Amino acid sequence: MKASRRAGVVLASGAIVAVGWSAAPEAIPVDPTLSADPQAPSQGGGAQPDAGPSGAPGAEQAFDGPPVSNLRGTYQARIVVRDGEVVDVQAVVAGTSAYESVAVNSVAIPEFRERVLKAQSWDVDAVSGASYTSPAFIESLRGAFEAAGLE
Amino acid sequence: MSDAWRRTVHAMGMPFRVTVADPGALGPEELERAVGRLHAELEWADDVFSLWRDDSCISALHRGEITIDEGPLELLEVLQACEWYRGATGGAFDARGPNGLDPTGLVKGWAVERAARALAGVGAWMVDAAGDILVSGVDARGEGSEDRTWRVGIADPRVQGDPDGAATIDVVRLGGRLRALATSGTAQRGAHIWDPATGEPARHVLQASVAGASLVEADVWATAVVAGGLEALSAAADAGLEALVVVAERQDGSYDTVATPGWPSALD
Numbered sequence: 288m289k290a291s292r293r294a295g296v297v298l299a300s301g302a303i304v305a306v307g308w309s310a311a312p313e314a315i316p317v318d319p320t321l322s323a324d325p326q327a328p329s330q331g332g333g334a335q336p337d338a339g340p341s342g343a344p345g346a347e348q349a350f351d352g353p354p355v356s357n358l359r360g361t362y363q364a365r366i367v368v369r370d371g372e373v374v375d376v377q378a379v380v381a382g383t384s385a386y387e388s389v390a391v392n393s394v395a396i397p398e399f400r401e402r403v404l405k406a407q408s409w410d411v412d413a414v415s416g417a418s419y420t421s422p423a424f425i426e427s428l429r430g431a432f433e434a435a436g437l438e
Numbered sequence: 439m440s441d442a443w444r445r446t447v448h449a450m451g452m453p454f455r456v457t458v459a460d461p462g463a464l465g466p467e468e469l470e471r472a473v474g475r476l477h478a479e480l481e482w483a484d485d486v487f488s489l490w491r492d493d494s495c496i497s498a499l500h501r502g503e504i505t506i507d508e509g510p511l512e513l514l515e516v517l518q519a520c521e522w523y524r525g526a527t528g529g530a531f532d533a534r535g536p537n538g539l540d541p542t543g544l545v546k547g548w549a550v551e552r553a554a555r556a557l558a559g560v561g562a563w564m565v566d567a568a569g570d571i572l573v574s575g576v577d578a579r580g581e582g583s584e585d586r587t588w589r590v591g592i593a594d595p596r597v598q599g600d601p602d603g604a605a606t607i608d609v610v611r612l613g614g615r616l617r618a619l620a621t622s623g624t625a626q627r628g629a630h631i632w633d634p635a636t637g638e639p640a641r642h643v644l645q646a647s648v649a650g651a652s653l654v655e656a657d658v659w660a661t662a663v664v665a666g667g668l669e670a671l672s673a674a675a676d677a678g679l680e681a682l683v684v685v686a687e688r689q690d691g692s693y694d695t696v697a698t699p700g701w702p703s704a705l706d
Contacts, residue, residue, distance in 0.1 A: 411609055412442075412457060413566040415621040415647055416593025429451070 344370060352430030366431045445473045449480035450488065450546065452568040459588075460561030460575060472556050476565075479553035486513055487545045500539070516541050516548055523658045528673055530666025531658050546570060547620065547657035564588055564612075570620040572653045573612045587613035589704060595623050595645035595684050595693075607693065608682060609704045610649065616680060616702055620657035621647040622664045623684075643667055644693075645684040648674060649702060655679065671696065 352364040443458040456473050464472065486509070488494040495509040506514050520533035520541045533541045550567045554574070557563050562575030573588045591606030612619055623645035646663035650656040659674045663683060666673075674681055680701045685694040697703070 411589045411591040411606065412564055413455070413571050413588075414569065414591040414593050414606055415571055415619050416569045416595075416623070 348435070350431045350435040352432075352434065364431045366435060366437075368435050368437070371437075443469065445470075447473065447477040447480065449477060450484045450549070451490075454480060454550070454568070455566040456557075457564040457566070458560055458562070459564075462561030462575075463559050469560070472560065475556035476553045479556060480549055483512075483545065483549035483552070486510055487516065487541065487549075489540060489542060496539075496541070516545060519548065519654065520544050523655075523662075526673075526677065527659065527662040527666065527670060530662035530670040530673070532665075543661045544654060544658055547618070547653035547655075550653050567653070569593070570618075570653060570657055571612065572618050574617060575613075587611040590619055592647050592682060593621065593645075596687070607684070607695075608647075610647075610682075610702045611704050612649065612702070615651060616649040617651060618653040618656040619647065619649045620653060620660040621645060622657075622660040643683050643685050644687065646671070646681060647683075648679050648681045650679045668696065671698075674698075 347367050347369045349365055349367050352366075354363040443461065444455060446453050446455045448454070454476075456476065458469060461469055484491070484494070486495045489496060489500075491497060495504065495513055498504045499506065499509060499513070506517065517533070517539070520531075520539075520543075523531045523544065524533065531543065533539055533543065546567055547570060550565055550570070550572055554563075554565055554572060557565075557574070560574070562573075564571060564573045571588075571590050588611065590610050590612055592608040592610065594605040594607050610619065643664055646660045648656045648660040648663065650659065655677075656679065659670075659677070659679050659681070662670045663674055663681060668683070668685070671681055671683055675698045680698045681696075682698075682701050682703070683696045685696055687693055
């Protein structure tokens with residue numbers, strides 16, 4: 288397989304091939320309204336209208352889930368809803384450290400170059416990602432959905 | 439995909455999506471019952487291992503109300519597996535968290551493997567455990583292909599939220615020897631994996647996806663590579679696993695990635 292990959296740097300084990308591919312040629316546009324404030328007080332699942340008048344077309348509204356604690360610390364989810372659809376999911380608090388906001392607006396994902404475009408075009412059965420590795424985060428996320436009236 | 443039979447059940451605070459491409463000998467009602475049994479097994483695992491539920495066995499263990507011997511045998515089994523993997527990964531996977539014993543990194547994969555026994559007799563199925571994937575059989579739907587394996591995207595580490603809507607940076611084929619795939623990362627949700635060597639949140643790589651024969655080993659090694667970096671990746675490769683690691687993001691927004699030679703990418 289993968290002649291192109293074999294050209295890469297060989298690492299310690301000798302069995303591993305380094306490759307680089309490109310994604311997102313431009314800076315990630317971060318919507319300032321989506322920046323999570325790590326110090327935001329928890330509202331116990333209550334709605335937090337952070338942006339725009341409620342219900343206005345195109346306006347974004349943020350909803351926080353309840354803080355959920357486990358052995359690893361406290362997790363709190365926030366969803367951003369626009370026109371009844373979730374456009375972003377953020378961690379307000381994640382584990383032992385406050386979340387360093389690198390929020391990416393999921394409707395404004397930058398252009399991807401060739402390889403990533405190719406990946407996008409595939410019809411896949413599932414996506415493997417690290418999004419949901421913290422069950423406590425999911426628990427909080429569920430509360431945020433309820434607060435937004437989406438579940 | 440429209441002809442796939444799908445059910446989603448919730449347990450352990452997350453969705454588990456079951457996709458059946460070939461029901462095998464099972465009729466529709468039997469399929470429903472099989473998924474019901476899978477759901478019950480996952481909920482049972484939550485009863486035992488949930489760290490954020492006061493009434494779980496492991497919470498009682500932490501409070502000192504029971505000993506390991508007084509819990510179900512599976513409690514001992516999982517804790518022993520954690521110790522075994524701590525050795526196998528050279529300490530990169532370590533369930534001894536800063537606040538006590540935390541087998542969460544192993545429990546999900548273990549519970550899915552165990553619960554998937556309920557799908558015995560189903561010809562081809564996939565369980566998507568919130569981004570960690572286990573498959574069996576061949577997905578022969580569509581495109582006239584007789585041997586199409588399951589196709590799974592690898593999420594872009596920058597993109598948060600719903601895995602179903604996430605951008606993908608690669609697509610792999612699962613089946614045969616590589617029937618499990620797990621992804622761990624630090625870019626999302628802040629850092630939720632500790633580097634046992636420093637006690638600090640792990641910052642070695644952005645994301646590690648690991649494919650293997652079982653979801654336990656795929657999940658544990660994905661965690662280990664995020665915690666232990668490229669050294670742990672070498673160990674994973676030596677242990678027969680295949681991996682794609684997103685090492686860093688460049689200034690121009692592209693990724694540096696590392697893959698094992700047998701990484702089952704569908705794009706090359």
